[in-house]
Amino acid sequence: MEPILEVEGISLQFGGVKALDNVTYHINKGEIFSLIGPNGAGKTSMLNCISGLYQPTSGSIRYKGQEIINMKPYERTTLGMARAFQNIALFAHMSVLDNLKLGRHSLMSSGVFSGGLYVGKASNEEIAHRRKVEEVIEFLELQDIRHTPVGTLPYGLQKRVEVGRALALGPELILLDEPMAGMNNAEKDMMSSFILDMHEVMDTTVVLIEHDLGIVMGLSDHIAVLDFGKRIGFGTPKEIQQNPDVIKAYIGEETVI
Numbered sequence: 001m002e003p004i005l006e007v008e009g010i011s012l013q014f015g016g017v018k019a020l021d022n023v024t025y026h027i028n029k030g031e032i033f034s035l036i037g038p039n040g041a042g043k044t045s046m047l048n049c050i051s052g053l054y055q056p057t058s059g060s061i062r063y064k065g066q067e068i069i070n071m072k073p074y075e076r077t078t079l080g081m082a083r084a085f086q087n088i089a090l091f092a093h094m095s096v097l098d099n100l101k102l103g104r105h106s107l108m109s110s111g112v113f114s115g116g117l118y119v120g121k122a123s124n125e126e127i128a129h130r131r132k133v134e135e136v137i138e139f140l141e142l143q144d145i146r147h148t149p150v151g152t153l154p155y156g157l158q159k160r161v162e163v164g165r166a167l168a169l170g171p172e173l174i175l176l177d178e179p180m181a182g183m184n185n186a187e188k189d190m191m192s193s194f195i196l197d198m199h200e201v202m203d204t205t206v207v208l209i210e211h212d213l214g215i216v217m218g219l220s221d222h223i224a225v226l227d228f229g230k231r232i233g234f235g236t237p238k239e240i241q242q243n244p245d246v247i248k249a250y251i252g253e254e255t256v257i
């Protein structure tokens, strides 16, 4: 198995709080990888370090063998990473279609002039962008709401569009921060099958933060477990379920692993 992302000795400090403490793990190309842990364990901080929103105090993050620790978030996007946020990051008054198109804006290379005139490189680029957006609309079954302003949609559908905005970038690695939070069981099942298809049909590497451990155990190839910023487990779902440190960390959370 070839690693796509290698996280080594990552630490992150906020004043007196060690949000991440010397965390090491790797993610294989094409797998579904989950980051789990109790509230405040450091999961979102870790995703922020991977996507470039936070600068770790120390450590290394390599994407396809290349050190990315000093790269800006948009540079990481152009390398093939995309992120869907826990708190939806969409334009509420704009349609689903326009939000997805805007998501791809960062990938457009043609300048305002050629873009405005719609000639040459720009028109080819526009066609390719539109094709990708339509592919995502079909994949996530958003056809019926393509012209609906995002702000008027139920929460579960807004979360799906947020995932679509990241997917429209055509990433090799997609970071999903609690994509099922606030969803009912039917919506969770649907999102789970979209995630499986991202992996099986699109061959995308998926990094998932999710609190529903039943879903995590069912979907993931590998899991890393954080607790108070430290990695306390790393392995297959079966290994994680048998890990005494993980079991201890979850006792009191009323959770059966």
Ligand SMILES: Nc1ncnc2c1ncn2[C@@H]1O[C@H](COP(=O)(O)OP(=O)(O)OP(=O)(O)O)[C@@H](O)[C@H]1O
Pocket: 014, 017, 018, 019, 037, 038, 039, 040, 041, 042, 043, 044, 045, 046
């Ligand atoms: N920008 C910040 N400034 C200060 N402290 C922060 C910041 N971001 C995170 N923290 C702290 O870092 C620790 C880890 O937080 P983080 O949000 O990464 O955890 P989490 O595992 O994602 O939690 P949850 O499951 O509740 O979303 C917490 O103590 C949090 O208060």
